[in-house]
Amino acid sequence: MAFSFELLLEAILFGVLLGCFYAAVSIGLSVSFGLLDVPHVAHPAIMVLGSYCTYLLNRYGLDPIVAGIALMPLFFILGVAIYRFYYETFEKRGSEAGVRGLAFFFGLAFIIEVGLILVFGVDQRMVEAAYIGRSLALGEFRIPWRMVVAFGVALVLTAALTIYLSRTFTGRAIKAVAQDEPALRLMGANPVRIKQWAFGIATGVTALAGAMLIVVGPVEPSLDRVYIGRTFAVVVLAGLGSMTGTLAAGLILGISESIVLMQFGASWAPAVAFGLLLVVLGIRPQGLFGR
Amino acid sequence: MKIGKWLAVAFGLLFSAAALAQQPIKIGIGIAQTGTLGGGGKAALLALQMWVEDVNAKGGLLGRKVELLAYDDQSNPATTPGIYTKLLDVDKVDLLIAPYGTVPTAPIMPLVKQRGLLLMGNFSFQVNHTVKHDMWFNNAPWGDATSWTEGFLQVGQKIGAKTIAFIAADQEFAQNLANGAKEIAKRSGLKTVYEQNYPPTTVDFSSMIRAIRAAKPDMVFVCSYPNDSVAIVRAVNEIGVGPTVKLFGGGMVGLQFTPVMESLGSSLNGIVNYNSYVPGIKYPGIEDFLQRYAKKAVEAKVDPLGFYLPPFNYAIGQILEQAITTTKSLDQKVLARFLHSHEINTIVGPISWGPDGERAKPAVPMIQFRNVADKNVEQFRQAGKQVILHPPQFKSGDPVVPYEKARGGN
Numbered sequence: 001m002a003f004s005f006e007l008l009l010e011a012i013l014f015g016v017l018l019g020c021f022y023a024a025v026s027i028g029l030s031v032s033f034g035l036l037d038v039p040h041v042a043h044p045a046i047m048v049l050g051s052y053c054t055y056l057l058n059r060y061g062l063d064p065i066v067a068g069i070a071l072m073p074l075f076f077i078l079g080v081a082i083y084r085f086y087y088e089t090f091e092k093r094g095s096e097a098g099v100r101g102l103a104f105f106f107g108l109a110f111i112i113e114v115g116l117i118l119v120f121g122v123d124q125r126m127v128e129a130a131y132i133g134r135s136l137a138l139g140e141f142r143i144p145w146r147m148v149v150a151f152g153v154a155l156v157l158t159a160a161l162t163i164y165l166s167r168t169f170t171g172r173a174i175k176a177v178a179q180d181e182p183a184l185r186l187m188g189a190n191p192v193r194i195k196q197w198a199f200g201i202a203t204g205v206t207a208l209a210g211a212m213l214i215v216v217g218p219v220e221p222s223l224d225r226v227y228i229g230r231t232f233a234v235v236v237l238a239g240l241g242s243m244t245g246t247l248a249a250g251l252i253l254g255i256s257e258s259i260v261l262m263q264f265g266a267s268w269a270p271a272v273a274f275g276l277l278l279v280v281l282g283i284r285p286q287g288l289f290g291r
Numbered sequence: 292m293k294i295g296k297w298l299a300v301a302f303g304l305l306f307s308a309a310a311l312a313q314q315p316i317k318i319g320i321g322i323a324q325t326g327t328l329g330g331g332g333k334a335a336l337l338a339l340q341m342w343v344e345d346v347n348a349k350g351g352l353l354g355r356k357v358e359l360l361a362y363d364d365q366s367n368p369a370t371t372p373g374i375y376t377k378l379l380d381v382d383k384v385d386l387l388i389a390p391y392g393t394v395p396t397a398p399i400m401p402l403v404k405q406r407g408l409l410l411m412g413n414f415s416f417q418v419n420h421t422v423k424h425d426m427w428f429n430n431a432p433w434g435d436a437t438s439w440t441e442g443f444l445q446v447g448q449k450i451g452a453k454t455i456a457f458i459a460a461d462q463e464f465a466q467n468l469a470n471g472a473k474e475i476a477k478r479s480g481l482k483t484v485y486e487q488n489y490p491p492t493t494v495d496f497s498s499m500i501r502a503i504r505a506a507k508p509d510m511v512f513v514c515s516y517p518n519d520s521v522a523i524v525r526a527v528n529e530i531g532v533g534p535t536v537k538l539f540g541g542g543m544v545g546l547q548f549t550p551v552m553e554s555l556g557s558s559l560n561g562i563v564n565y566n567s568y569v570p571g572i573k574y575p576g577i578e579d580f581l582q583r584y585a586k587k588a589v590e591a592k593v594d595p596l597g598f599y600l601p602p603f604n605y606a607i608g609q610i611l612e613q614a615i616t617t618t619k620s621l622d623q624k625v626l627a628r629f630l631h632s633h634e635i636n637t638i639v640g641p642i643s644w645g646p647d648g649e650r651a652k653p654a655v656p657m658i659q660f661r662n663v664a665d666k667n668v669e670q671f672r673q674a675g676k677q678v679i680l681h682p683p684q685f686k687s688g689d690p691v692v693p694y695e696k697a698r699g700g701n
Binding site (some may be wrong): 004006007010011014018021113117121122123124125126132133134135142143144145146147216217218220221222223226229230258261262265266267269270 | 324325326327329330332333365366461487488489490492493494495497498499501502505517518521522525526528529530531548550551554558592593594
């Protein structure tokens, strides 16, 4: 395909929107895996669960993003319960917890997927909102409103989490538990309770990510499999636990995918994006924003 | 003593024959109940179960009940060789039906060819093209790529289309279809102005639609799987494909499934796409089947209309039934010979096969969605919501063009 400056500009614009969406669906994992070191492979499945809950609330007329926000406290409680169960049955028992924990979260992902199939069937589900199916006209460009909404929510989510983790007492405690758990214990704090709280926040945020997922496109119970690679790639590329890094990594993946799609073909997009991940990790093993 | 021995042998034979007669005829299938093809697979399986109920109510086949053994292939081609090996070696099934779709079927073709088994195809496309198994019989209404794409291309050329764009998933089915369509387009003198393959994990199609808009084609031929089809329709409605495009669609899987049609609603208007059966086509027995299916579909929470796959899956049962009852045999070679030499009457019309096991007389309806409203599933039971443009024997109207006008866009 011949080079076109206009198409390149548009590819970058769509890449930014897509990248913000990638960041938004990865940010919960950035807390649970990046900060807490929990091998949370069920993260995309919980996100899909959030999408289905959003779908249910949307059927009663609630806006999907409002539904996602309304679901956050429920998902927070769900996250606390999941972490407590994981801690009691796996993490407490020693050094092999990581591998066995991986099996636990894979199991959880399958249970969620099968549960969704039993309740909703295998058909795709979508939501309705004023901003879905319409586009914003900027001169020659037409940008889907649903992507603009995802972009906005991603920015707000990243800013909120960054401020929470750096400015609040519990936020700093979460960062402390990620950096030096024994030191925190020596200071009299209970790292398990802090991790439990942090995992709750990660899961709560995932509910909103699920709402965005169903805003951006239709969902079906096995959709988590599509996102498992992408979300982990974003978190690892960012440098484990960095919120602004997650946004930057999402943007890098989104923009590179979009440009490669435009210039070389869509089939190359994932290969180039993940190739980029390997190159970055080769130069900076701790990720772009990791310490 | 000698008489006693003979009597014992005779009784033994009698009992074992009776025991065999009481054993059911086992038919095995691996079919998607989850994953991207799960929606279609569930509806298809329901139709097959209806045939099993019907045939058993009539006393079964050859005096034996029929039992259907089905496993979920999860829409994943990696699972199907294992499933079919289990069906053959552990479950000891008598007959096999292929999974729904090209991608899950492709990996089992070498297995059935090596073992010399009859395989009833289930809506796959050109899966026997290179394997050339002579005991393969597809239930789909298409044959090669020509039979699928000629309707779309002919309709386009009749309204003056000279250029074409292609987008296709990086999947066996989509690539086979797209490659066939490209060849036919070239032979027909159409100029390809844009082509793009995309991986199945593609999240958003906005960039691709924008690139198509920039290429200004007269027709856009899309070969996609259900999830992609929905995302493509959505992106097209948001961004628009430009005023030059007369026809858009062709090979989009998923736009035949009721939940997808209901969800997309008016976004479907103007799209020209293939189908298998739509209201207005008259086949003997199909209306009765669809009425019975509709009741069961509600209970089973599957596709409530069931136009696309269920009648053709019920037809698989009818094909096997007629072959077995006529030949009075379960010998796979005998059944294959019979099917190669006979036309079978089914609820989707008479079916006969060419040497490659595909339809000898393909009949792929190319339809255009018209006046579809949002949130109304019942509207699709009426003829006219999917106007048939091709083939001539089913034709119910002419295309509304350009696509942007037909969809009510700008």
